[in-house]
Amino acid sequence: MTAALMLATAALIATPASAQTAAACTLTAPYRVVIGQPYKEFKLSASSICSLNGGSSGWDLIHPSQGSQGGAYFISGTTQESWDVYDFHTIGLHTWRPSGAFDSGSNPLTQNTVKSDIRLAxxxxxxxxxxxxxxxxxxxxxxxxxxxxxxxxxxxxxxxxxxxxxxxxxxxxxxxxxxxxxxxxxxxxxxxxxxxxxxxxxxxxxxxxxxxxxxx
Structure with missing residues (x-):
């Protein structure tokens, strides 16, 4: 084995998991949310890696002036959650902000940020x-x-x-x-x-x- 190859191999083995590219955990949420009745159920979905084999992930729903309006959490292999929207929900553009995601080995996963715009019908x-x-x-x-x-x-x-x-x-x-x-x-x-x-x-x-x- 050449010296250059030995150095390259050693560097690869020595690279810690935290320095490797983290896997992507993504949330899908409706953008246009219409309040036209007392209550409506919306579906949220996460990519399978977000809760695979004991992994977990979460997002907080944030209003720009009113703060936290709940959140979405995925554990134990779940990839879908219900989002219950009542007609007293805050109005305006909300952000699903990442609150943490980890695989089964407690390695962090990258997360996306999603918008949901809630207005009256x-x-x-x-x-x-x-x-x-x-x-x-x-x-x-x-x-x-x-x-x-x-x-x-x-x-x-x-x-x-x-x-x-x-x-x-x-x-x-x-x-x-x-x-x-x-x-x-x-x-x-x-x-x-x-x-x-x-x-x-x-x-x-x-x-x-x-x-x-x-x-x-």
């Missing part, structure tokens, strides 16, 4: 009518109330959109803000038949939403 309605070549569209905006566990009409920003028959691309027709009763109306002249819908924009507390399609 909205609902968008649309009605339409045509009189000769004048099309009238009426949109209604609603927001989920955690106090009453129901949807209520409220003012919101949104837009009427259209697409030509036989196509798949929606285009903007008019941006609107619904009134305090949650209603916005527009009329315009157009003789051909089109598909229409009413959409609501995302806000810091609520998710975007599109209505069903109406054809006139």
């Amino acid at each position: 909205t609902a968008a309605w649309i009605t339409s009518k045509r009189t000769s070549d004048v099309v009238t569209l009426t949109g209604t905006s609603l927001l989920y109330s955690t106090a009453s566990d129901s949807y209520f009409k409220r003012s919101a920003k949104g837009a009427f959109q259209f697409k030509e028959r036989g196509t798949t691309t929606w285009k903007g027709l008019k941006a609107v803000t619904t009134n305090s009763a949650g209603v916005a109306t527009m009329s315009y002249r157009y003789s051909k038949t089109r598909d229409y819908r009413f959409v609501l924009y995302t806000t810091p507390v609520s998710w975007d939403q599109a209505s069903a399609t109406t054809t006139r």
Whole structure:
């Protein structure tokens, strides 16, 4: 054996486990979390190495101003956990922050960081009518109330959109803000038949939403 080969072999044998590349333990969590009912179960999953042969791993769910909002932990070979989201959960962008992961030999595993954005549900309605070549569209905006566990009409920003028959691309027709009763109306002249819908924009507390399609 050459001297160079002997040195290389000795260096490989002497390399401690902590200096070797740690295996990756990854969490998968939903990004868009919609609160539109008192309770909903979401699924969290971890890669198999996160709890293989007696290993364990965990993540803390952190809100930027409210701090810890629970967490997810995987032990004894489990790769799926339930995440129970109630309608009193904090709103906003949350971070699943690694709290530690180790294999069966107590060697640390690397962990990923995941985001979950929790906001209230909205609902968008649309009605339409045509009189000769004048099309009238009426949109209604609603927001989920955690106090009453129901949807209520409220003012919101949104837009009427259209697409030509036989196509798949929606285009903007008019941006609107619904009134305090949650209603916005527009009329315009157009003789051909089109598909229409009413959409609501995302806000810091609520998710975007599109209505069903109406054809006139």
